[in-house]
Amino acid sequence: MMKWMLPVAAALALGLTGCSVYREATSPMPSTNVRWQRVATSADRDRMRDWRKAWDEALPLARKADARAVAAEPLLFDPDRALPDAALPQGNYRCRTFKLGGRGTAMRDFTAYPWFDCRVADEGEVKSLHKITGSQRPTGLIFPDEATRQVFLGTLVLGDETAPLRYGLDADRDMIGYVERIAAKRWRLVFPKPRFESVLDVVELVPTP
Template identity: 65%
Template sequence: MRMNLLPAIAASALGLTGCSVYREATSTHLPTDMRWELIATADDAARLRHWRKDWDAALPDARTANAAAIAGDPLLFDPDRALPDPTPPAGDYRCRTLKLGSIHPQVAGFTANPPYACRIADEGQVKRLVKLDSPQRPTGLIYPDAKSRAVFLGTLVLGDETAPLRYGLDARRDMIGYVERIETRRWRLVLPSPHFESKLDVIELVPAG
């Protein structure tokens, strides 16, 4: 059985001053020396806590829209696939976003976006994930969590913006997800209940070289 990403003790921690103190700070950079539970907003914590519900809702929609794509990559689309050592090492990656399920009738139930360049960088105890191109660029930190799970917290950078918004300032820009290793040199970032278009986003990461 898969480990709960947000144990009960973490839920109580969200009410502590760490989260509110951070949101009142002026820095746009997430702290690298704190547990993610003390930084995440209550809304993001709830999204992460309900990851299984989102998989269960998104996968049938995606299969209806494109059964061949889902069946053709069983490791990527297995909700319980998670190997030890979940955090990708520093380096350049080829990333690909796949949107599962739809929250709007006019949006397809499965969308596979073209690959793009992204980068993982060391930030002490954590790793930084940055999307390097395209108008929508997730950026944030990957925090240690469990033996086979890490947690991503970040924001969405748009257009010609040169710096991310401060996390917690705009809920629709805030991002939370979990990172898993699904093969020897293949990872995924799962984003439950994204604010736009889909029910669940999966970002595949493979080394660029």
């Protein structure tokens, strides 16, 4: 169950030290029966509001870096591709990440990563999404929004960490993105202006047979 990921900001007590900080950061938290706008930080609401600007900045850079790779995935890299019934069904998925528009001297303007394992679980009023493998593992909750879009709020788990920080505790770990269905059994999770490496991340999700 992933309901513990989302914060009630007032519950964060200042001045905690040592192990108590870790327990506070990863302790169970209720309340998923709210709209995502009431849970998201102001910085993340701004990122979601500017999703189109992120595409407009990132896509030309990606095309310039690797036009053939971008052209090979016309549905995945079409900002306006969004079909009804966006909700991700519960189950296991193959996922792969594309980073568009490099940020920092070490990143290219188009980077494609190999497939990895993801899981979507039913948490009642929302669903949870976890990347299971890899050194950078987004994990969080998916909130209903529109017929063609749902909203992901979560945090980034790094390395050998065994539990995610609570959303809202560390702005550098906070993640916001949106889920769209782009084909019969094909979805994408788009992260506009992630904190590191890229202008836009696109994660493709395909159910595991």
